[in-house]
Amino acid sequence: MRIVEAKEFSLKREEAEPYEKERETVLDIIQHIRQYGDQALRAFTRRFDGAELIDFRVPEAAFAEAYNQVAPEFVNALRDAIANIRRYHEAQRRQSYLMMDEEGTTLGQLVRPLQRVGVYVPGGTASYPSTVLMNVIPAQVAGVPEIVVATPPDKEGNVNPGVLVALQELGITEVYRVGGAQSIAALAYGTQSIRPVDKIVGPGNIYVALAKQAVFGKVSIESIAGPSDILVVADDTADPEYVAADLLSQAEHGETSQAILVTPSRELAEKTAVALERQLAALPRREITEVSIRNMGAIVVTADLAEAVDVANRVAPEHLELIVGNPDDWIGRIVNAGAIFVGAYSTEPVGDYYCGTNHVLPTEGTARFSSPLNVDDFLKKTSLIRYSKTSLLNHGHKIIALAEAEGLEAHANAVRIRLQKEGK
Amino acid sequence: MRIVEAKEFSLKREEAEPYEKERETVLDIIQHIRQYGDQALRAFTRRFDGAELIDFRVPEAAFAEAYNQVAPEFVNALRDAIANIRRYHEAQRRQSYLMMDEEGTTLGQLVRPLQRVGVYVPGGTASYPSTVLMNVIPAQVAGVPEIVVATPPDKEGNVNPGVLVALQELGITEVYRVGGAQSIAALAYGTQSIRPVDKIVGPGNIYVALAKQAVFGKVSIESIAGPSDILVVADDTADPEYVAADLLSQAEHGETSQAILVTPSRELAEKTAVALERQLAALPRREITEVSIRNMGAIVVTADLAEAVDVANRVAPEHLELIVGNPDDWIGRIVNAGAIFVGAYSTEPVGDYYCGTNHVLPTEGTARFSSPLNVDDFLKKTSLIRYSKTSLLNHGHKIIALAEAEGLEAHANAVRIRLQKEGK
Numbered sequence: 043m044r045i046v047e048a049k050e051f052s053l054k055r056e057e058a059e060p061y062e063k064e065r066e067t068v069l070d071i072i073q074h075i076r077q078y079g080d081q082a083l084r085a086f087t088r089r090f091d092g093a094e095l096i097d098f099r100v101p102e103a104a105f106a107e108a109y110n111q112v113a114p115e116f117v118n119a120l121r122d123a124i125a126n127i128r129r130y131h132e133a134q135r136r137q138s139y140l141m142m143d144e145e146g147t148t149l150g151q152l153v154r155p156l157q158r159v160g161v162y163v164p165g166g167t168a169s170y171p172s173t174v175l176m177n178v179i180p181a182q183v184a185g186v187p188e189i190v191v192a193t194p195p196d197k198e199g200n201v202n203p204g205v206l207v208a209l210q211e212l213g214i215t216e217v218y219r220v221g222g223a224q225s226i227a228a229l230a231y232g233t234q235s236i237r238p239v240d241k242i243v244g245p246g247n248i249y250v251a252l253a254k255q256a257v258f259g260k261v262s263i264e265s266i267a268g269p270s271d272i273l274v275v276a277d278d279t280a281d282p283e284y285v286a287a288d289l290l291s292q293a294e295h296g297e298t299s300q301a302i303l304v305t306p307s308r309e310l311a312e313k314t315a316v317a318l319e320r321q322l323a324a325l326p327r328r329e330i331t332e333v334s335i336r337n338m339g340a341i342v343v344t345a346d347l348a349e350a351v352d353v354a355n356r357v358a359p360e361h362l363e364l365i366v367g368n369p370d371d372w373i374g375r376i377v378n379a380g381a382i383f384v385g386a387y388s389t390e391p392v393g394d395y396y397c398g399t400n401h402v403l404p405t406e407g408t409a410r411f412s413s414p415l416n417v418d419d420f421l422k423k424t425s426l427i428r429y430s431k432t433s434l435l436n437h438g439h440k441i442i443a444l445a446e447a448e449g450l451e452a453h454a455n456a457v458r459i460r461l462q463k464e465g466k
Numbered sequence: 467m468r469i470v471e472a473k474e475f476s477l478k479r480e481e482a483e484p485y486e487k488e489r490e491t492v493l494d495i496i497q498h499i500r501q502y503g504d505q506a507l508r509a510f511t512r513r514f515d516g517a518e519l520i521d522f523r524v525p526e527a528a529f530a531e532a533y534n535q536v537a538p539e540f541v542n543a544l545r546d547a548i549a550n551i552r553r554y555h556e557a558q559r560r561q562s563y564l565m566m567d568e569e570g571t572t573l574g575q576l577v578r579p580l581q582r583v584g585v586y587v588p589g590g591t592a593s594y595p596s597t598v599l600m601n602v603i604p605a606q607v608a609g610v611p612e613i614v615v616a617t618p619p620d621k622e623g624n625v626n627p628g629v630l631v632a633l634q635e636l637g638i639t640e641v642y643r644v645g646g647a648q649s650i651a652a653l654a655y656g657t658q659s660i661r662p663v664d665k666i667v668g669p670g671n672i673y674v675a676l677a678k679q680a681v682f683g684k685v686s687i688e689s690i691a692g693p694s695d696i697l698v699v700a701d702d703t704a705d706p707e708y709v710a711a712d713l714l715s716q717a718e719h720g721e722t723s724q725a726i727l728v729t730p731s732r733e734l735a736e737k738t739a740v741a742l743e744r745q746l747a748a749l750p751r752r753e754i755t756e757v758s759i760r761n762m763g764a765i766v767v768t769a770d771l772a773e774a775v776d777v778a779n780r781v782a783p784e785h786l787e788l789i790v791g792n793p794d795d796w797i798g799r800i801v802n803a804g805a806i807f808v809g810a811y812s813t814e815p816v817g818d819y820y821c822g823t824n825h826v827l828p829t830e831g832t833a834r835f836s837s838p839l840n841v842d843d844f845l846k847k848t849s850l851i852r853y854s855k856t857s858l859l860n861h862g863h864k865i866i867a868l869a870e871a872e873g874l875e876a877h878a879n880a881v882r883i884r885l886q887k888e889g890k
Contacts, residue, residue: 116871119864130573133565139557141822149554149822156835157801169872204871240835262835283887287880294876321883326875373850377581381849387884388853391877395868396861398573399849411580411664411686413847423837425805425823426797429812437820440543444819447540447628448593451750452718453815456711459745460811463707 043289043315043335045308048344053357054300054337055406061248068223068252075227080234086224092197093219098235100201100217108206117207120171123396124211127175130398131183134417146430151423155185156262158237159420160229162244162254163205165194165221170245171208172394176401176415177243178212184420189214190239192229194221222246226253230261243415245402264419268406269338271300272390273359273379275350275372280305280365281386282313286321288363288389289314293334294327300338302357304350311341351375358409361390380409435466467713467739467759469732472768477781478724478761479830485672492647492676499651504658510648516621517643522659524625524641532630541631544595547820548635551599554822555607558841570854575847579609580686582661583844584653586668587629589618589645594669595632596818600825600839601667602636608844613638614663616653618645646670650677654685667839669826688843692830693762695724696814697783697803699774699796704729704789705810706737710745712787712813713738717758718751724762726781728774735765775799782833785814804833859890 074082080098087093109117140150161177164170174191181189191214193201201219209217218236220228226246232238241262242254254263272292274285289301305311318335325331344350351372354362358378366372369384376382380403381393394401402415438457445453498506504522511517533541564574585601588594598615605613615638617625625643633641642660644652650670656662665686666678678687696716698709713725729735742759749755768774775796778786782802790796793808800806804827805817818825826839862881869877 112871113867115864115867119867122861122864123868130565133563134575141554141557147821151558151823151838151840152806154801171871172868259832262832281887283883284880287876287883290876291874291880294874321879325879327873331876369852376848377578379848381851382576384850384852387855387858388851389858389880389884391865391869391874391880392853392858393849393851394877396865397571397851397853397857399575399851403849408683408686409846409848411846414575414849416575416847418842421837422833422835423840424800424803424833425817425827425838426808427805427812427817427821427823428793428808429816429821431811433821434811434813434816437546440539440546441815441820443537443539443543444547444596445815447536447595449751450715450718450815452711452714452755453818455745455749456708456715456813456815459707459711460813463705 043318043339043341045311045315045341045343048342048349048353051340051342051353061252064248065252068249068256071223072227072253072256075224075233076231083220083224083228083233086222087195087220090222091194093195093199095195095199095219098218098220100206100219104201105206105210108203108210111203112207116204120208120211124175124179126396126398127179128183131180131417135183136418136421145432145436147433148426148428150426152426153421153423155187156240156420156422157186158188158190158239159186160239160242161189161191162225162242162246162250163191163193164246165202165205169202169204171204172401173244174205174208174212178214180400180415180417181420182212184417186420188216190216190218190229192218192220192225194225195219223249223253226250226257230257241420243419264402264415265404265408265412267402269298269300270295271359271405272361272363273302273304273354273357274363274365275347275354276303276305276310276365277347277367278307278310279367280310282310282317284386284389285310285314285365286317289318289339290321290325290331291390292361293339294325294331297330297333298338299334301335302340302342304342304344304353306344306346306350308343311343315341347372354379358407360403360405360409361393363388363390378409380404380414434460435464438466467742467763467765469735469739469765469767472766472773472777475764475766475777485676488672489676492673492680495647496651496677496680499648499657500655507644507648507652507657510646511619511644514646515618517619517623519619519623519643522642522644524630524643528625529630529634532627532634535627536631540628544632544635547599548603550820550822551603552607555604555841559607560842560845569856569860571857572850572852574850576850577845577847579611580664580844580846581610582612582614582663583610584663584666585613585615586649586666586670586674587615587617588670589626589629593626593628595628596825597668598629598632598636602638604824604839604841605844606636608841610844612640614640614642614653616642616644616649618649619643647673647677650674650681654681665844667843688826688839689828689832689836691826693722693724694719695783695829696785696787697726697728697778697781698787698789699771699778700727700729700734700789701771701791702731702734703791704734706734706741708810708813709734709738709789710741713742713763714745714749714755715814716785717763718749718755721754721757722762723758725759726764726766728766728768728777730768730770730774732767735767739765771796778803782831784827784829784833785817787812787814802833804828804838858884859888862890
């Protein structure tokens, strides 16, 4: 892993590919789903997943059967993770508010859940039960009454058992074994057998991402995730073996994932580089991980911790680990980060899977203005105005003055006509 | 205005034009601003606004001067509106939270303001001081330390005095007399004289809207507003003159604005249609308003109020007026609306200008999943994880089980390496 001085360091961010061919394919798929519904969904599932489906809905029996295909310790760990994630997100619950004044006017903000949300869970060879937890639980805590899931089937039409167990543990039963752009189109526009939703969340491959972008506006989406990244700020109190392991845990996600160590300690920098090479050699996903480390990784040596934190704020990482002697002196200075992991035992996988925080975090520097997935993403607000006669008689002339200053006479007139009727 | 039965009514929503030529122009403008900065900004301002500028920043003296060009009653009305809007939005303030457990682990969600926000205020012949209030005040309540404004100049390089007074009243001094796509590009990417922002909000013409879409990702934007709309649910207790005036107040916004009355009372339907024609004849913006009413407007007669509310929920209007005998029986059934105006005196301009709620509301049916502009739009969250050694020793094996179930061995390893070091 390259070691550079802070002044030589410039962040490598891949320019997004245009994906023109893929975009055309996706728009075509969406058009077919809108026009032919289930028939098209069946044809695309045959073509892309190799599965011949009559019903899209995962049958009830499949959930019970799934428990036979996973380890008991997996189920136990999952249950504890669910409890932790639920507890953490419950603190995000919102209340409506009302304000009443002495003139009899009531103003308010109603905070209510979205009615129907679709969660996409990637499938195929991979199994992502943690995706189920991180996307479904905030929606449940928000009070969304209808949560439906789409996940691609294998050639036999079966869905990953780890995913089914996670869904069953959360009480989610409306699960469709469809994937790719066709499933996003079905969720957005509806088909004969799938009713449309108000919002679609969840990660996916480039086709899923492009489909979500294309249906944005018809439905809401959460942001499209870019490559994962981690930035570790550490001083000489940090264990280089830990730092190396944490950098590798993000690097293994993909070749464009980014792992960066920023430290004022040249000794830590060098020891981490050595530890990283050794640990890397033993990893099963070594090839992907190695490309990520070579191309995107960096160890940045700074003059002091203050400069290290400056670098971190400029990068605005998805995951920021702070492994320093006096973390409390520094946490408040970290302005831009999706999640801050403090201390030697807060290794990033703790947040990916278990402790309770959400693992859907702002990537590609968007922590400057974006947030982890949270309960607010599944709530909407409605303003409530109950203006009293007294209020309108007292303040109507001011509303008229403001409307007229903008040249909007019909606005002024809607107030004036009422004042006139009251003899004002 | 056409009167139709509920079963004949289908919502007219214009398919968005592709605006391909405009999009090309906008991308070209953005490219020029990124490459040439101030020099390009100066050239575009000359070309599009006819103004020859040396400095972009509005000089301090212009603010004081602006007060001589507006009516005192306008200033008074503005001050009261500011107080109302601030009070309403202050109830939306958020707190960070922390949760500590008996194992010594701390989890939290830090809620902090964005650092720098740009507000676009349309200019030219029109004056929109209310735009200033509705976009700036929520950002101020959120605690955003740097709020900057861009608004186009006239040929002499001057900015609308109503807008300047509104800005001065709010204490906003970093104001740039630039407009159009070039100002959005400058706010997103920065130039020699304008530092880049984290988020851009505010309405504008199609060039501004396309520019905001194009820079989305580099910065955050609030949603792009479509044509304004109003839907009035009323029974025979409603005054047809009021209903007609309120429908016209939205219709005057533009030819694609949509005004709909939904009522079980055929008498109200007919009387409103008559009142509307008479009031329309007297409006200065009659031509625009008439096109909107003819093309987009409708009076829908329903079997009963329940059906009227169903229609409203399907339309998901930006503004919903509820003028019925027992409004409390119905408010809770209105699921989809940007703002609900209750009773005869809650005419929609009350919310546009004065009462305190925000007038930036979800259009085109997006009230199904979107919210009025609010303080949350200017806050971001960061997760905080301080996992204790005890917690990792107690639960580490579960994190390993979950990571391994997903085949992410480097994730498992980051936990395992710590457990091993502790002899576990």
